[in-house]
Amino acid sequence: MNIQNRQKLSEIIKTARGSMSQRAFGKLLGVSATAVQLWERGDTVPDTENLGKLAARAGYTLEEFLSFLDGNPVSQPPEINDIVKKIQFLPLSQVALIGKAVADRFAASAEAAGE
Structure with a gap:
């Protein structure tokens, strides 16, 4: 995943997390707070399973989510x-x-x- 896509992913994760702590959001997804922190900083990228969970939180399928990260417009759910x-x-x-x-x-x- 290129740097622009990682930055876009980081913003989506922060928005999906909202006012939840990284720990609470991680627990919701079944990952550690450190994993959430690394994703938000763009240091690592979630695996396919967690990308799917993030997509669902944003109201999209995994395919739509990945397409959006690649810069393609996605219609509203x-x-x-x-x-x-x-x-x-x-x-x-x-x-x-x-x-x-x-x-x-x-x-x-x-x-x-x-x-």
């Missing part, structure tokens, strides 16, 4: 399209709750990335 359609018909009070959850997620991701 069908679940996302369904969620967007449902949001369009929700009462505004419920949309506000979703908006807050999204904002909280972005804040946690930015904090985890050190921004």
